[in-house]
Amino acid sequence: YFSYEGDPRLACPCGRCDARRMDDIFMTHIDQLREDVGFPLIVTSGYRCPSHPIEAKKSKPGEHTTGMCVDIACSGFDAAVITSLALKYGATRIGWNQKGTGRFVHLGWSTDYPKGTWTY
Numbered sequence: 001y002f003s004y005e006g007d008p009r010l011a012c013p014c015g016r017c018d019a020r021r022m023d024d025i026f027m028t029h030i031d032q033l034r035e036d037v038g039f040p041l042i043v044t045s046g047y048r049c050p051s052h053p054i055e056a057k058k059s060k061p062g063e064h065t066t067g068m069c070v071d072i073a074c075s076g077f078d079a080a081v082i083t084s085l086a087l088k089y090g091a092t093r094i095g096w097n098q099k100g101t102g103r104f105v106h107l108g109w110s111t112d113y114p115k116g117t118w119t120y
């Protein structure tokens with residue numbers, strides 16, 4: 001079993017939010033994905049409060065404010081494996097940034113936003 005409780009990678013960097021903002025059902029999916037993938041999942045962005053600088057710029061706060069998504073650092077074949085497993089566990093929103101440095105995959109399960117896939 002892999003626990004994310006208190007994991008600072010999932011907390012909003014504003015310092016006022018913590019991993020308890022992450023949805024329990026969502027975390028079950030991420031735990032299952034982590035067990036299946038067979039390598040560490042490096043979360044680069046978890047929960048963001050609505051006043052987080054990235055969210056504050058938006059007309060409506062994004063999926064990170066729901067506690068139902070994460071950005072995971074990965075590239076190449078690892079990104080394909082993570083995407084495939086996320087779909088197996090019901091992810092409804094997947095975004096890929098596979099250019100330059102800082103490559104990641106956004107995995108979301110929020111029902112507050114339309115289903116979809118995109119690239120950054």
